Amino acid sequence: MHYFSYIDVGVSSLPSAMSSLSQGGLEALRLIAGADPKLVQIVSLSLQVSLSAVAVACLAGLPLGAAIAVSRFHGRRALIVALNASMGLPPVVVGLLVYLMLSRAGPLGELGLLFTPAAMVVAQAILITPIIAALSRQVIEDAWMEYREQLHSLGETRLGAAVTLLWDLRFSLVTIVLAGFGRAAAEVGAVMIVGGNIDGVTRVMTTAIALETSKGDLPLALGLGMVLLVIVFSLNAAAYLVNETAQRRYG
Amino acid sequence: MVIARHVFVAALFTLAALSTHAQERFITVASTTSTEQSGLFAYLLPIYERKTGIKVHVVALGTGQALDVARRGDADVVFVHARAAEETFLAEGHGVKRYPVMYNDFVLIGPKADPARVGGGKDIVAALKRLEAAHAPFVSRGDRSGTHMAELELWKTAGIDIDKARGPWYRDTGQGMGPALNTAVSMNAYILADRGTWLAFKNQGDFTVLVEGDKRLFNQYGVMLVNPDRHPNVKKELGQQFVDWVISPEGQKAIASYKINGKQLFYPNAQDPAA
Numbered sequence: 042m043h044y045f046s047y048i049d050v051g052v053s054s055l056p057s058a059m060s061s062l063s064q065g066g067l068e069a070l071r072l073i074a075g076a077d078p079k080l081v082q083i084v085s086l087s088l089q090v091s092l093s094a095v096a097v098a099c100l101a102g103l104p105l106g107a108a109i110a111v112s113r114f115h116g117r118r119a120l121i122v123a124l125n126a127s128m129g130l131p132p133v134v135v136g137l138l139v140y141l142m143l144s145r146a147g148p149l150g151e152l153g154l155l156f157t158p159a160a161m162v163v164a165q166a167i168l169i170t171p172i173i174a175a176l177s178r179q180v181i182e183d184a185w186m187e188y189r190e191q192l193h194s195l196g197e198t199r200l201g202a203a204v205t206l207l208w209d210l211r212f213s214l215v216t217i218v219l220a221g222f223g224r225a226a227a228e229v230g231a232v233m234i235v236g237g238n239i240d241g242v243t244r245v246m247t248t249a250i251a252l253e254t255s256k257g258d259l260p261l262a263l264g265l266g267m268v269l270l271v272i273v274f275s276l277n278a279a280a281y282l283v284n285e286t287a288q289r290r291y292g
Numbered sequence: 293m294v295i296a297r298h299v300f301v302a303a304l305f306t307l308a309a310l311s312t313h314a315q316e317r318f319i320t321v322a323s324t325t326s327t328e329q330s331g332l333f334a335y336l337l338p339i340y341e342r343k344t345g346i347k348v349h350v351v352a353l354g355t356g357q358a359l360d361v362a363r364r365g366d367a368d369v370v371f372v373h374a375r376a377a378e379e380t381f382l383a384e385g386h387g388v389k390r391y392p393v394m395y396n397d398f399v400l401i402g403p404k405a406d407p408a409r410v411g412g413g414k415d416i417v418a419a420l421k422r423l424e425a426a427h428a429p430f431v432s433r434g435d436r437s438g439t440h441m442a443e444l445e446l447w448k449t450a451g452i453d454i455d456k457a458r459g460p461w462y463r464d465t466g467q468g469m470g471p472a473l474n475t476a477v478s479m480n481a482y483i484l485a486d487r488g489t490w491l492a493f494k495n496q497g498d499f500t501v502l503v504e505g506d507k508r509l510f511n512q513y514g515v516m517l518v519n520p521d522r523h524p525n526v527k528k529e530l531g532q533q534f535v536d537w538v539i540s541p542e543g544q545k546a547i548a549s550y551k552i553n554g555k556q557l558f559y560p561n562a563q564d565p566a567a
Contacts, residue, residue: 257496
């Protein structure tokens, strides 16, 4: 019994990795400069899905985080640990659970949502709600500790305090929302399963990158990856600028 | 709350996109990675969509997974390549009728240097025996795909019990055809692939077809409407219309006309009752 000694040659792959990177850069430039209609469609679907997921996650996560921050109840600590742990939910597992729920054979099959963008929104929202809830809980609780007496003296109820803190901390919460968006936009495992990566219907940036990698078109995959990075970066820069301007004006 | 407004607008956009999506006439086809990654569907479906106005949503998975998706009622049509698994699917009552569509073949791919010296001949069984004896690195799909099932069948034909014979040389990747090819190329390993995906594959490196032309490497594709009696959400008319077109002279001609670098990838054979 002998093994071939030439397997796993790391050295020879080095020059090809370098050339793939530069080819990827060229592909990225070509894709952006050409405003390829297919790319535009994939990018806009990515943004629609991930921004919708962020919206849903904020509607659920921010009030939840604020509520836990200002209240005291039995099992609160266990809930916080569970919430913090679920920031690390594996996307593939969430994808599989959502798939089983939305499948025709599943409890929500009648809605016919499997393999649609709506299913992808659901999966991403489930992934990022814990992130938004857990991080906002921490930020709001810190502020609650600090301003508790003040808020009490103003006659605020706990509910009122939660709302006030959410509003006052809005600039800090933006970063949390962006963290959620980043996770949603970068995620591939869940949307692949529940969306099916259908060309023109549920194909987003990450699943398109996975597909091109599958086809062995590594430069195109890398190019798409760079486009995704540019988009995420621009969105973050825009949010930062808006946040900063608003803070200066109203903060 | 600028962000909130943006987010709200995006949500509205999505709803709008979803509602137009719902009005569209479409069917969902569970198919294999080979038909998608070889580029066949990207070529074939626009022809069908232009003709009928019916969109075809393809979910590309391994054959085993594609049949499972259909078993749950999540597809209208299956278009796969593993005869035995298709017959089981029919026998369970999940499919209406299986039609042969087209064939191509599997090929044994490996490094041009061919260190295990398996290339040149037609005999896939002899090649596999030599790979096993030499413990040459071999990448397996390991994902219950049609290609994986064919590979297991070939080991059996070679008289090798792969569960016993497997060692570090036999790398079970659990990946689709393309990713498995990427793995094989980077590990300098041998791999069984369908010819279509191989021809369309761009990261071929120093790899080439070493064994081809053996009758046992035949790769038949079949198409079936998912049984609407069993799965009431199946779009019976639209699904059957697609099946009928694929096996019609027009659909068959379209399949034959798909070429990469002048090479035909799939050979229509809907007229062959034994296929």
